Amino acid sequence: MDRRFPQAAPGAQGAGAAPAGPCAHDVHWAAETRSATGVAFLLFTALFAVDAGSGSLDVTRGVLWTGLAGLLFAILLPRRVSVRPGLLSTRGLLTTDTVRTDALVSVHWPDGVAQRMVLRDAQGNRVEIDPTVLARNPAMWRLFDTDSRTSIRRGTLRRGTNALRQLARRIDRETARTVFKVSGLQ
Template identity: 55%
Template sequence: MTPTTGQPLPVSDTRWADDARAAVTVAASFPVLLLGVDGTSGALSGPRAALWTGLGLILFVMLWPTRVSARPGLLTARGLLRRHTVHTDRLRSVAWHDGVAQRLILRDLDGNQVEIDPRVLAANPPLWHLLDQDIRTSLSRGTMREGRRPLQRLSRLIDAETARTVFRVSGMP
């Protein structure tokens, strides 16, 4: 709770800063490596330097992590250019998208949509706890009609991550 307003503090992805640093490191290292190879081989030119720098920028955009934060009733995902917010206490549906990158897609009654990596919730118990409370609110109000299977799958993922963490902390193999 904030001392002045009495409102609950927002909860954020605790690993976001590490993921952002990794994105910057990889995206910067890639063109530097390529420029070094071209420079030592004598093939470095202005257009090639621009190409390698451009590829580094594209890699940066692709690797930049979405910053997920929540407070009671709201979940926000911020990318480089966009910010999406969904009312988690008024969810209409939850879907799980498999592909190259797994995504949990939350839609509210107002038509807002947020896509997040389910591993963010597994790695951040306070974030998951807040979302879980709001999902229960949506279910009790009867607004959420689709999404029980994706939520069960998410719950299994979080349980498995919790078990791995407990084993790791306790020193068990």
């Protein structure tokens, strides 16, 4: 066993014990969760009101509308992303995925409509995140960037350095744009 990359405890998911240090969370997650809740509740209310207004509301249809609103909520609910030194974790309704960011072996964007970044570490763990989460959370980006540079220095990151450079340029552009906007220079 390589002591630099601790193994997960038996029965535990993820990429091992979390190193000590600061933890950064997506600061927009709570607002996106409220939006998902609001949209699901709005759909439920509209379906319920239309059925009640037409006189066709019964227990079966009420359960169906509740299930449909619950399904919409589950689809819209964003994954909770957190970064700490050496680890990036995403937590959904039922699962938590974690990668060692200081032992990345690949970073890439799969083809498709959704902009997703897939991270794989030396232990075989895989996490898929929206790169916008890193772009709009400077504390998360700093921790992730530091660890990804560690992966490059160690030689574990064999595939994806160009993807990381593209992401870094994108974040730099957005940061500069924000600074200009806040300072009134835009």
